[in-house]
Amino acid sequence: MRSILLISGLPIQAEHEATCDPILPKETLETVGYIVSCAKRMDQVKTGIQDADAVVLNMPLEDTKRWVHPLMQWKRLPLLWWCSAYTSELSKAFCDSDILLDGLLTPAMNEQELHWALYFASKQCFERQQWLTERKMLEGKIEERKWIELAKGILCKTKRISEADAYDLLRKQAMNERKRLVDVASSIVKVYQLLEK
16 A cells, blocks of 8 residues: 545644644655645545545544545545544544544554554455445345245245245246246236236
């Protein structure tokens, strides 16, 4: 990880004035060897994210919420929050918020701490992506199961057969038509619903 996109919602002057130690994220990250590109607007972010390995958000936590969703749609990257005295002061009310971030960086971190924080953030991002993929798969399987259960119920009712027989009938029909079981089940449910109207 070498390239970082820094999204700042703070004017540089405001951060300099608000802190005793005016350490800015761009300077800090460049000092330890990262290539940092800056953005403040959506169009700049959309362009800059293509070459980035991670995103650092330098803004109050409340403002990070409007960035997370578009960022995840454009490219899945580790998302970190720059927690300075100024941004943390502005974020007190949002400590309990459910914000999707992979880590945080602070001005007080030394080179090794910054590298490790970015490493763990990338690991956290990868795990989050795996969980999201698994969740999507499970939701799909649950949806398929609903169609199959509905179709079994319809077959049990209309043909006066047991659930096991209804499932066997669905399975045989799927094999005969060379279709997935869920496709046959959804067809049965849709036709039944159409006939019931």
